Amino acid sequence: MSCQVRLVTTDGDERVVTAEAGQSVVEAAKQADIILPSLCGKGTCGTCVAQVTAGEYTLRPFEDDALGSSAPEGSALMCCAEPTSDLDVVLPFDSSRLIEQAPAEREAVITSIERLTAHIVKLTMTLVEDEVTGSAAEFEAGQYMQLRVPGRADLRAYSMSNVSNWDGTLEFLIHIREGGLFSTYLDQQAREGDVLELVGPQGTFGLEENGMRPRWFIGGGCGLAPLLSMLRRMAEWGDPQETRLVLGVNTAADLFGADEIGELVDQMPELSVTVAVWHPDGDVTAQDERFEYVEGSAVDVLRNGLGSIDDEEQVPDIYVCGPPGMVTALEEVTTTAGVAPERVHTERISAN
Ligand SMILES: Cc1cc2nc3c(=O)[nH]c(=O)nc-3n(C[C@H](O)[C@H](O)[C@H](O)COP(=O)(O)OP(=O)(O)OC[C@H]3O[C@@H](n4cnc5c(N)ncnc54)[C@H](O)[C@@H]3O)c2cc1C
Ligand code: FES
Known part of the structure; x- marks a missing residue:
């Protein structure tokens, strides 16, 4: 049995996608060329949270902290929610953040690796110019990139700490996790001049217009x-x-x-x-x-x-x-x- 999922953004943009039995909302949207925010795909990171205002669904296993105990009523992780009836979903961002193609894949050259504390490294990179996106680093403040672990398929999300710029600079603050794949590379092998693959920018965490409110x-x-x-x-x-x-x-x-x-x-x-x-x-x-x-x-x-x-x-x-x-x-x-x-x-x- 298939179900219709109505996705509504905070500014009222509405899309309807079809979820086949056993498909999550993220998977159903992707099939309709709508890329909802999602990272781990398995209920651990919380990037895919949205509010279900009508309809029924079952949930794949997820980690409690990915959702938080104070999320608004009806909140659920869209990578884990499998509709069992037609569903109304309110997405926690406006239509400018709704994307219809997978995030760009880019390359960037490491320009500096600076150790700030025993566990924190500031990594600065410059994007390699490409025909489609040019040389600028264009992103919204608060977004992240996924960096590919060299020589592997694995991607790791890191938020930019700088702002959009024309010269292609990306700055990251990275916690070196013991035994971590990317951490080990950065800690032990990375050198200025290394070229890394990145996917992004991605994510909906960012400044909302709020007048003069603090x-x-x-x-x-x-x-x-x-x-x-x-x-x-x-x-x-x-x-x-x-x-x-x-x-x-x-x-x-x-x-x-x-x-x-x-x-x-x-x-x-x-x-x-x-x-x-x-x-x-x-x-x-x-x-x-x-x-x-x-x-x-x-x-x-x-x-x-x-x-x-x-x-x-x-x-x-x-x-x-x-x-x-x-x-x-x-x-x-x-x-x-x-x-x-x-x-x-x-x-x-x-x-x-
Ligand atoms: C949206 C988003 C933005 C992020 N931005 C940043 C950022 O700006 N800077 C940053 O340092 N990290 C950031 N992270 C977290 C980072 O992506 C993960 O910590 C990543 O898994 C580290 O990769 P790794 O290959 O070094 O370790 P992995 O190979 O993934 O993991 C190695 C071990 O460390 C543990 N581990 C890994 N990450 C964490 C964690 N965050 N907390 C607790 N234990 C962990 C794992 O459970 C595992 O045991 C972000 C994550 C998300 C979802
Ligand atoms: S994509 Fe990570 S919790 Fe859904």
């Missing part, structure tokens, strides 16, 4: 990468709204990207930065005077910050990126504080 960015670990990209985009455009960046770290010395964040503080008068330090008895000399340091977690800072707002107009749009458990905990805080789900934008830095 924007808060909350990150942990390499979750900083897409947040830095969005902040750099705001600095480039001179966005005037009150902006807050909250970063959760274990000790003050674990903060990376301080120079880049400091530059933004100098450029953006409305930007304030709070570093939430879990173990404050670490190295206090590592503290940067441009940032506020508080004891505790980013979750505490968000809870206290939201708790002190008494004017509805001041409730911020919130952008969260970090390890899945941290994102879920932050979502719980926003739900408890009554922040409307459409104001909360999340991306999980998960294995894929």
Whole structure:
């Protein structure tokens, strides 16, 4: 039996695709040349989340943290949802993010590999010019590329930390995972001049137009990468709204990207930065005077910050990126504080 799946974007664009028995929504859409956001295809990364507003479906196994416990009612992972009746699905992005062809495959040359901490590497690359896409690096702030592990078919997602540019530059902040395929390559073999294959840009995590409403960015670990990209985009455009960046770290010395964040503080008068330090008895000399340091977690800072707002107009749009458990905990805080789900934008830095 086949089912009709109605896909509606936040700006009301509507497409209907047919799902055959046993097909997921992502697979059915792909068959109709609609590429829905999806990365792992097996319920671990959370990139394919959408809201089912009518109809029935069964679910393939998935990881709880990929969805989060505070996702809006009816939320499900579209790579795991197999329709068993006609279905209405609300996609959490507008029609400009709905793509009808697979993301481009490109090549890029490594131009620098800089170790920022024991586990974090800044990788900078330049795209190789091609006939279709030219030499520019065009992407929305907050998007990611998949980088192919050299000599293998495996792809790994990494968010750009810079912004769109004409000279083809891509900058990534990469956590070296022990035993990880791409991590091992980057840690032990990668050299300037190496050419890597990339697929993208991809992803729907990015700035939403919100008038003058404040924007808060909350990150942990390499979750900083897409947040830095969005902040750099705001600095480039001179966005005037009150902006807050909250970063959760274990000790003050674990903060990376301080120079880049400091530059933004100098450029953006409305930007304030709070570093939430879990173990404050670490190295206090590592503290940067441009940032506020508080004891505790980013979750505490968000809870206290939201708790002190008494004017509805001041409730911020919130952008969260970090390890899945941290994102879920932050979502719980926003739900408890009554922040409307459409104001909360999340991306999980998960294995894929
Ligand atoms: C949308 C998106 C954007 C991302 N952006 C970034 C980014 O900007 N910077 C960045 O460093 N990472 C980012 N990631 C995470 C990154 O893609 C994964 O960590 C990737 O699997 C690492 O590849 P690897 O080959 O080194 O390790 P793998 O070979 O995939 O894994 C090796 C081992 O490490 C564990 N592992 C791998 N990744 C993680 C993880 N994230 N958390 C916990 N355990 C893990 C695996 O379970 C496995 O045991 C992003 C992920 C997503 C979904
Ligand atoms: S693509 Fe659905 S959870 Fe990863």
